[in-house]
Each structure stands twice: as C-alpha cells, then as structure tokens.
Amino acid sequence: MRGQPDAKRALEIAAAGGHNLLMVGPPGAGKTMLARRMPGILPPPSFSEALDITRVHSVAGLGGGALATERPFRSPHHTISPQGLVGGGARPRPGEVTLAHRGVLFLDELPEFSRPALEALRQPLEDGRVDIVRGQQSVSFPARAVLVAACNPCPCGKAASACRCGELDRARYQRRLSGPLLDRIDMVCQVSAPPAAQLVDGRNPAAESSSGVRRRVIAARAAQAARLEGQTAACNGEMDTATARRHVRVGKGSRRRLIRSLESGALSGRGHDRVLRLARTIADLGGRERVVEADLDEALGYRLVSPELVAV
C-alpha cells in the first residue's frame, strides 16, 4: 500500500485542472514535501510560459537571466505583509503571488497568515493579475498560480488520538479560516503521517514517480486545451460559471444529486460550480469525454463545507 494516497490523488487532480488545494494534517506529516512535488507534476512550461516566468523573475532580480525550465515554487513565511504577498512599494515590485506566476504558491500554516494579507490575495487569485495603483500610474503584474495551502486539523496540531482540544477551541480555529480564504480554495484533502518504513528508508519503493503522474496530468491538460480552444480559460480551474456550465455536462442521476445537495443546503451556488469544474478534471484524468456519476461523487468528496453550514 502506498502512503498518503488521499493527498497524492488530490495533488494530481489539482495539477491536472489548476485547482487550489488545502492540505490538512498534523505537523511532520510531510505537507511541505508533498507540496514541493507540485511543480514536478505540472506539465513543463511551454516556451511562452517560460518567457513569462523569466520576465517576472528578471524584474525581481531573480533567476540570473537564463530562460526558466521549471515552474516556480514560492513558499512565503506566514509573517509576510500584504505588500510582500501581492506586491507594492514606492517603486512597485512584484509580490510572491507574481513570483509564483505559472507555478505554485504554497502557504504553509494558513491560519497564521494575517487577515489583511489573505484578503489582499483574493482578487489576484480570482483575476490572475495584480493591479497596483501609484498616483497617476498603475502597474499590472501577472499572477496566475496554483494555490496550495496547508494547516493543522486543530489548534494543538497533535494526532487525533493525542488531541485534547475542546470542541469550542476547534470551532474557533476553524472559524478563523473562513471567509476570504476558504472562498478561493477548490478542494481539501487529508495528509496522514507517512508509513514508518518510508521514514527509515527515506523512500517508498512502491511510490509512483512524479514523472508517471506528470504524464497523466499532461494528457488531462491536453484534453482541456482542446475543449477550451479560443476561450480565455486554459484549464478547468480557470473556467468561469458560464463556461463551466456549458462544458461540463452531467447525466440525469448526477443532476438529481446536485439539485438535492443544493436544496438541502449542503452545497452553495459557488460550491456547485466548483464541484462541476473538479468533476470535469477527474473525468479528464480518466480519459472520459462525459462526466460520470463516480466523477461527481469523488469531486463532492473533496469539497469544502462553508462554516455557516457546520454546527458547533
């Protein structure tokens, strides 16, 4: 049995469709290591993407001027200011979200980031662009990155068996995450502590290499590119509501299922679009032209419930 199957599957889907992912697990489970694999399973940058990456990095004085061959992975510390995250300053400089353009922005210890910083991140993630206004001028930086965030399941951060957090402590911790952030996250997965053998050997012989995963991601992205040709969206995660509804067709049973979830309040309107996009990516990974019920079920399995829906 391979370790951490849930997180690996979720990372593959996130990479294949460009969906923002939240990983939840105890400290030391390897959330950061898993996130670092993300650039390696995303398709290699195309020539124009490589130019984009290089251009941004040269503005920031990074990269030494050579053409980038890998996608960037940026993991700012949680004490970062809003300006550091999205850019700013007297002479506007790009922030972390721009440096992660065409790559991965990793926010570890998500609840520790300041609310203003997370608030500032919202629009760039939505638009793929940061606009900084300085007097008469305005500067625009690109900011199209996949967001991978990580946090502990509860304030003490211990495993479930050793956790002594009260119900109210946990509710408070979870409430802190709500609003600005969870809004931008498409899927949530769990990261358990890796199997002991893997820790001892440093590697897991049964584990699949990143390149194998990458092959499936590339195939899924190709299917999306063909479907979305001529549209502004390049992958499922970038589809707006209208595009998603046009391109993601579900069967009768799945439709009934979605309607039921909407009516019972288990799914919000925004959550519904998100589940559709996710289900489309899962079908693309499976090489299916149609979204089947199992795809939709799996997509529903990763969805986030909004805090208002959770009784404490």
Next chain:
Amino acid sequence: MTGGGGAGSPGQVEGSACEHCLRRGMLIGLLAARIADELGSARRNPSAVLALDDERLVAALAGADKRHEAQRFLATFEAAEAEARVLAAGATAVCRHSIFYPTRLLQLPDPPAVLFTKGQVERGFATLARGSAVALVGSRQASPYALDMARELGHGLAAAGITVVSGLALGVDASSHVGALEASGFPVAVLGAGPDVVYPRANVRLHERIEAKGLLISELPPGQRPFRWSFPARNRIMAGLCEATIVVEAAEGSGSLITTDFAQDLGRVVGAVPGPGGWARARGSNALLRSGAAVITRTEDVLDELSGIGVRRKDHDEEDDEGSPAEGGGSEHAVLDALTSGGGVDAACQATGLGAAEVRALLARMEDSGCLHRDVLGGYARGSP
C-alpha cells in the same frame, strides 16, 4: 378543556393542565428575571425558591412595582387565554395532576407544576411512563473522547430501548442526542428555555430533529429565554425523569454535577465515564467515581446498573440492529471504523483496500445519506451535524 383541577382526559394530551398549575407555570415565566436576582450566587440550587407556593413566591420575589403586576396576574388569570398562547406556540402544557405527568418526577421535593412540551408529546410521555430513562450529561467544552463516548452511549442505550434524556447544550449533550437519533431512538431534551426557544443557536437543527423524532420539555412557558438559574432547575428535572444519571465528562464545579447531586438525593443510580488522570477537564467526573459512582465504559455497564448484572429487559426487540441506511456494505463499515478510530481518509484506504478516488466517492455518498458529516477542514465524523 380547562378542567378545574382534575386530571386531563386520558385519550389526548391537549389541555391536560389544570388552571391552577397553568397559572403557576405562567407565573414562573413572569417572574423568571426576578428569580435570577433573588437567587444570586445560590442559583445552583433553585429549589428553595421554586418550592414556594404562589403567594409566597410573589411575596418573596417581586419588588414593589412587580408585586402589583404579579398579584394582578394571579387575580385576573384566564386559563383559556394562557392555553391559547401555549397552543399558538405549537406547545402542549401537562400539569402534575395529569395522568401523563411522569410519576418519577413527582419524587422531587419541588416538581414543576407544569411541563411545557413540544414534539411527539403523547408518545413521549407514554415512553417515559413505560420504560427506563437514562440522563447523559457532561461539559459543553468536551474532549473528542467524551463526545465519542456520549454518542456511543446515546446510540447503545437507544438501541437497547432505553430513553436517552439530555439537556440539548453543546458538547456532551448534543452528542448524546445525536447518538440516540442515529439508533432511531426516542430522544428527550429538557431545556433551560421555553420549549420553542432554540438555545444555543448552534443547535438549531438538532432542536428541529428532536422535535420531529422525540420530545422537548421545559418548565418555562413558550417564548421564555433561558436564565442562569433555569439550567440547574432543568438539571433537577433531568435527574427526576431518569432512573440513572451518567456524567460523560465534567470538570470540577461543572453544572453536570448539579444533576448528579439531585439524582443522588433521589436515590437514583449515578455513574461516570472515567477520564485520563490529571486531566482538569475530567476532574469532576473522576471525583464522582472516587466517591462511589458506577464506572461506565460502555452501554452494557449502564444496563447492568439498571437491572442487575447480565439481566436485560425485554421490551426493546423492535429497532435493535437498525443502522443508518448506507451502513450496509462492507466497505462502508470499514470506512466508518477507520474514521471513528481516529484515522483519516488514508486509514480508510488502507482498511478497505480501495484507492483514494473510490474512497472519496464513497465518503461523498455516505455523507449524502446522512451517516457522515464533515467540518470546515474536511475532517469526518459520524452522523449528520
């Protein structure tokens, strides 16, 4: 309808509160805020005040301004009008002269004159009269262990045909009710506010479910907000209704210990679930064990306390093994076991031999059928929220 002091008609529950008792119930509602002032730090034992008769209660509590109002209320009380108010809130009043009033409750030194109830009223009182009832109580700020135990005991007792009574607070109370509901039992909640008042707000769905599937009981009339004294007062009703009171987890000085004090005074069984040594959150319940309360680690321990070791009562063969509809297949069971024993989705993959994609899809279907729910961070727990 307004039988002047006699028992209510046996066929139906409506109107089974006599005028005198109804007046008393409404008076308590009218004076509720003054009772709070009067009791002050003695609010943990409201019996001193609640045992007074109407005139003395008014004399003891109402200040000059309020006294006239209260006396006018007593003089001009119209039973029909009060009854209409109760009915308008969808509630039913049952007084201690009614044949529906639980006889166990009459053993209290100060049984409530009227119980204001909502839900499956007739079935509820029949259930309380016929079978055993056990109160499951504990802290609002409970550990995951205590919440699991509360749910487990609620589930097990309900499946064994025993009525589970609790206070519809957060934490242990809520989990106990949820456990009883999961076993298709008949949950009884005794409230510190009027029977139609949802408190705390977070329990709004649970309140609705208990109203639909069980019984809500309160000493306060409909529309009445809770007071600090009304929770200890509610606790005496829980202790009075039940043959046994089990504390699942309680810190020192916890309100749950008030319930066990009442239960002890009535000579009822008191039990507690042991908590880890040195753990402040379980100090109250562990102290109970030290002073001789029954050690409760599983449903069978409670049954043994009720009817003697190994003896099981017979009146509960109906809904014994009925689980939630989606708990049928083998994978679902393995997934539930893996999740409730503290493992996450990865452990569920390991236990079932399924891939993460299949397990996620299965989880979504189980959630849809109501046997699982998840929190903001995607952690799973049994049942619906």
